[in-house]
Structure formats: structure tokens, C-alpha cells
Amino acid sequence: MIAAITHSRLAKTIINIVAGIALIFSIGVSVSYGAVDITLSTVWQAIFDFNPSLTSHQVIQELRLPRAIGAALVGAFLAVSGAIMQGMTRNPLASPSIMGVTHGAAFALVILLAFFPSISNLGLTLASFAGAGIAVILVFMVGTYSAGGLTPVKLALAGVAIGTLLSSVSSIISLHFQLEKQMGFWFAGGLAGTSWTSVQILLISGSIGLVLALAIARSITILSLGDDIAVGLGQNNVVIKIAGITAVLVLTGAAVSIAGTVGFIGLIIPHITRFIMGTDYRWIIPSSAVFGALLLVLADVVARLVNAPFETPVGAITSLIGVPFFLYLARGSGGSK
Template structure:
């Protein structure tokens, strides 16, 4: 996807600030709307002057506020993961959902819940990280062994194949151990179970994952130009890729453990961000975090309103946007690239 030409840094800063303002407004609307609408003045009062005797304040503090914050963090994590995957692999189709990373995390989560029913929150997070890592290892192994090497399309096809396989195994495990309800949550993707514990998990994971991604953003820009060029400039690609994939596993694992397999955020947002910000990952990664957070918060609002009072899975909303986008990119990438 082409980017705008000669975007100045002040303009990029202005666009990011505008996106942050929209995100703040969206967070307010997310807390306000639900089965019972609460006006924004009450939302603000519950934040600055919480009154535990008021039911509306309790609903905001215990249900809606952690859900809105979780949506923003999950969207940011998935978008940054997708941006890093696309930069490191030079694959426009790369994203946590397309590459099977979210399926790997969900597979490990269901497996741990089946074998260790009383597993702690920390245990589920660790299993998500391990499952995501297994998926990445399998995808790159299969893609590398294919004839003609690891092309972007072959990498995407390997991701789809591994993701489908892991999803099938996950279904078998869930049916055998009567975990269909949990499986349905992971497949559909949703934030109805978000709590302050979820926010804490996401914040701790984000401190590590986002910090690493920001620190190596300049190196990812160099890597996105081609491995030979990066080596010629004296960059150690192995270390950069290692740090990048550690960051991706942390961010994706945390996101999946809280929201399930929400798809296409990591595919859509990096392309939109590059179109707006250019090709420098020092801009792409932080901007992807902002735009990803905005997309998922808005998607979560739509998910609650489109069929009220029933809730539509947020993964269905992002898929409605993402599937046509994926087909457009797949058509444009060609078979041999």
C-alpha cells in the first residue's frame, strides 16, 4: 500500500494527537453505552468521585471501565504485533491472526484448562505465550522447507494451515473435556469477561512488549528494506528478530488470554498506519498502537449496539472489515512475492 509523500513530523504528531483525542472520546462512549445507557457526566463523576452506594458507579468501575481499557490495550497489542511481523518478514499479509499465532495461543490455553482446571491467571498467560511461540516455530519451519524458499505468500499459507490445524485440535480437546463454552469465547473473540485483573495482565505485558518494540523500531525499519541491506549496514538481524518475536509473543499471548482470537486488527492497522505515516517504524509502531486501540474500542461499541440487548462477538465485527482487506492484499501481493 502506498504512503503519503513528504509528511512532516509536525503533521504526523498532529495526526497522532487527533487519534488520541478520538480514542479518549471512544473510551467515554464505550463506558457510557451498554444494556443501560449512562450519561457521560455520570461516567466522569464515577472516575473522579466514585460513590460505591450508586449502582451506576459500580457498573462503570467494575464492568465497563476495565472492559474499555482492555479493548484499547488488546487493540494496541495486536496492531503493534502485526506491524512488527510485517516489517521483519517483509510480508504484507503477516498478522497474528493470519499467521496462526492467535490460534496457537488459544490452543495452549484450552489445553492447560483441560489438564489443569484450577490454573491461575499467570498460568493462562504463560500458556498463551508458549502456544504462540509453538505456532510461530511451526509456521517458519514449514515455510522454510517449501520449494522456492520462504516467500510472503507461502508464509501466509503456512500460517493459515497451522492455524487451521491447531484450531481443529483445540476443538477436539474442548469437546472431550466439556470446554465448549470456553472454546466459543476464544474463537469468537470478546471482551465481556474483562476485569481489572485483565487490565493488570495487559499493563504488565505491555510494559515489556511495547518497550521492546519501541526500542528496536529503528532496526525494524532497516530490516524491512531487506536482510542483505541490513547486514551491509552492520545490523545483527538475528538479535533484532529474536527481540521482535519475543515482543510479539508477549503482546499476542496477553491479548488472546484476555479477548480470545480477535482477528485482522494486526493486518488492517499497520497498512493504514504506513499509508498515513510513511515507512519509518519509529512512527509506524507507536501510531499502530494508537490506531489499533481506537479500532477495537469502536468495534466493541458496535458489537454491543448492533443487536442490542444481545452482544455480538467483537471478532465478528473486525472480521467483517478484515476479510475484504485481506483478499485485496492477497490479490495485490501475487503468488511469487
């Protein structure tokens, strides 16, 4: 009964509007709270009537606002990436963190910082794309050539194994080249260093990745029914999968280059979105973006308040939510073939 009601077009639209309003409010809350609390009215003034002579306005414009917007974009990108991966592979455990994509992006960052320490932010972002791509290739190779072929659980296990391997190698390299402080940020996941330049990188990448994801949304819905059914309906699955993987690499690479290895957003949000929105990816993808943005903005607020005045890595907050969710899904998928 609940599913039937929530799956109507009007209900979906209302839910997305409410979630969007909640996201805007959560960004306001994120900007307000920090080492020094700032009222929402001051936040409003700093955004729409900026006074450079006021310290509070400078803090909002230069530090807190780009961080909040960056959190929203990173959360949206990871959630959409997870939705695409789950739809294409029909694997409920697929996500950028579980499949090793985020660890691959971080691995590429370590390599560049070790041998090219003066590289630009754009270079780091491009390296993240490449690292994410390498991780995807390795995961599918390991999963495909394992005994019994590729299954959802084996794909997840291959992702965890490759992700752990890349993370371990990254740690060794960072220790050898004394990059612990720099890479500690990426390994833990955080948004403290987000600037307007970071937001620009996210917006440029997102405009490519999200448009591509929305363009293939209907095709992913068909693909999620099975490869044979999709082929029978005249769909070119190879083209759709290449487009989907490209979108995942762009979105995940950009997110990791800015916020590090923030886990489980791409696992949790698509499941919640499918429960609310149904199986049509024309709704799942944009809704995942809104819900993912909302979750990470709120997680970032919690990360700053849970141990104030010290800051907890936001990746730790998302992991506290995501690990039990992953175990629940793994238990339910244990018999998948």
C-alpha cells in the first residue's frame, strides 16, 4: 500500500521537493555551525548582502559555504554513481566504496603526490579518474575469472579485495614518501579543505557525469531487468555500459579528489531511493542525487559537532551508518548466483 502511494508521479515529485527544501535548510545549518556558531540570519546576509568588512561574512563566504556546497555535490555524485553501478550490474552491494573505485582514485592521488608533489588540482582530479578506471578494470577481471564466473557476491568480494589492496599499497607509498598528513585527509574522508576552486571542479565534472547519467537513465532501467531482456528490446548494452562506467568514473573521480574516500553513500542511498521511487531510473538517479547530497551535508555537520572543537572524519560518520547496512544486504544476498 505504501509502495503504491509513494510510487505515483505526484508523490515522487512532492518527496523530491521536500527533500530539496531539507537540503537547502541543511546547507544553512552546516554554514551556521562550526568553531564559532553563526545565526541563520547572518548566513542569509553573508550570501545575499555580503559585507567584506565583517569577519563572520568572510568566514561564511570563504570557508563554510564552499564546504557545505562541496559536501552536497560529493554526496550527490557518490549516490548517483552507486545507483548506476547497482542498476548496470544488478548487484545490490555495488557502490564506489565497496567496488574499490574510491580506493583506486586515492591510489592514483598517492602516486602523483609522491612523484609530482607540485601537481595542480586539475591534475589530481584527472588522476582520480584514471585511478578509478584502473580499479574498475581490476575488479571486473578478478570477478570474471574467478571459479564459477561473475556473480553479485563475487563482484562485491573482488571489489573489497582490490580496494583493500590498493589502500594498503597507498599507505605504504605515503609512509615511504612521508605523505601521511596529506593522504590522511583522503583516507579518512573529509571536507575541511574544500574551497571555491574545489566547487568549480565538482561543478564541471558533475555537469558531464550527471548529464550522461540522466541520458542513459531509461536504458539502465531496461538493463536492470537483465542483459537478455535488454538485447531483446533492441538495446545496445555495450554502449550503455561504457556510458555508465564513464559517468561513474567522472563523478567518483571528482568526489574523491575533493573529499577523499567517503564510503557507503553510494551503497545506502540507491536502496532507499528505490524503495521510495520504484524501479524507474529516470526517478532514481535525480532522487539519489538529492538524497545523497542531504545525507553527506548532515553527516558533515555531525562530524563537526560530535567531538567539538575537534573534527571527526566524515568518512567515519558515513561508515557507522553504512557498515550495518552493508552487512544486512550481504546477508540477504548470500545466496545470489
